Amino acid sequence: MQDPMSWAVPLYRAFGILVKVHFTFFLITIPMFLRLVYLADGAVWWFDIFMLCVGLVFMLVLLHEYGHCIAARRVGGDASEILLWPLGGLASVENPHTPKANFIVAAGGPAVNLVVCIACAVAFLAAGFSPLQALNPFSHPYQTTAYNYQDGRYYSSNYDYYYYKPGTSEPAGTRTTSDKGVVVTLPGSAEQAERAILPAWLIWAWRTCWLSWWLFLFNVLIPAYPMDGGRMLHAILWHRIDYRSATVTCCYVGYGAAAVLVGIAILTSQTALACLALFIAWNCYRTLTQETESERGAFGYDFSQGYTSLERDDPPPVRRKRKNFVRRWLDARKAKKRQQEQEQVTRDDQRMDDLLDKIAKSGKNSLTDEERRFMERVSARYRNK
Structure with missing residues (x-):
């Protein structure tokens, strides 16, 4: 079966990174x-x-995914591809197998969002305006309100x-908010009121700041593996405990985060969530399954319970169940990935x-910068084996 994640349209290649868009991106975003x-x-x-x-x-x-790619190259790794799909983006990166490198690569994406906000x-x-309203993730993205320090x-x-009285910061009329939006009732006198409207470039700068800040908080504050927050948590735990224990802990934390997101999705009727x-x-689930299978030795014995399994004489034959469609697809995907990794090696x-x-x-001076990075990456891979 062909990998569904390969159903993507190439857009362009820049800095040695191929950018592709998954076909479901259009099927979801347009409706x-x-x-x-x-x-x-x-309205x-x-x-x-x-x-x-x-x-x-x-x-x-x-830009978020480019942040991951740049971070991977800064720690001695490399990046080859970015895939955009309805649930965000996926960057194909290679980085040293260390907690510090993994944390930096995971934080690279949110760091770019933070730079955009700044x-x-x-x-x-x-321009004399306050950016505080744009940093409130619950602000209305279209009303785009900002306070001006110069005229108040x-x-x-x-x-x-x-609306304000001409030449002053005194509001003109009564301002009310309802489900249908904001309504301003101006006085019936002949006095004209001045409406305070942001320039177009500041409106879109406000919206860019608001959305980038929202993406930063969303990716950092949700400790759900394999999102950025979950990967950063994994790197922190990996620094304190072993890799496998950190992975298992993050997966169970991810289960909890997924349950919370399902509850929020039901309350807010958000299908995307x-x-x-x-x-x-x-x-x-897939990560936990892979970690469980990795516990088994090369001869198929489960060494997590010690060596007692080797002492059993002639165990009764166990009839293996036929794998279902999902399991067969996962195994085929994993085998294909191992083959690609071997070919890459x-x-x-x-x-x-x-x-x-x-x-x-x-x-050695005849090497280019890219060739030096390649040799450092391959050498680090052999050292970490």
Whole structure:
């Protein structure tokens, strides 16, 4: 069976990294966009919905994955591919098998989101506005409210209303909020009121900051393996205990996080959140299964109970159950991955021999930066075996 994760469309290659989009990205995001347009019922322009929920999400998730790739290369690893799909992004990276390297690679993505937030906040402060509302993940992404330090007024997008008496920071009219939005009742006098509206570039800087901050919190504060927060927790535990115990602990923490996300998804009727919870639970189950199988020795004995299993004489034959479809697909995927890893090792060994010949002929200074990183990565892999 073909791996469903390979059903992707290549977009471009930059910095040696191939960026691909999974076909389900379009199957999920387009209907979701149309649903949001329908629910808005004309209150929000469809272009703003598209740019926020599709355009900005795509850009920020892509930058997030580039953060993982950059971090992998900074610790002596490498990155080859980024896959964007409805539940976020997946970066194919190789990094040294150490707790520190794994923590840095996992933190690289959220770090990029944090840098984007800081850059937007600096732009707001330079323009005389406060970025605090954009750092509130519960703020309305379309109303886009910001306080101006210079004139003491609140400014917003076209989807919110702030009226002031001319030349002052004194509100004009009565401001009320209901399920249908914000309503401002202006006085019936001839006095004209001034509406405080943010410039277009600040509106999108606000939304970029808000969404990037939301992605940062979402990835860091949910300790669900294999998300960034779960991987950082795994690296911290790995530093204190052994790798396997850290993996098992993080998987059970991931089960708990998935259960909480399912509850939130039911209360809020968020299908995407429920899908994310199922994805987390499935990954935790798969990881636990692999760790359990790795306990068995090369001869099929379970050494987790000591050597008593070797002392049993002629155990009764056990009829093995036929594996179901999911189990067969997982085994085929794992076998294919092992084959690809073996082929990659063979190619790396061949290239390492070529580079050693190059050093013998022309000296170490003849190596390029990429060749040096390659030799360091392969050497680290052999040291960590």
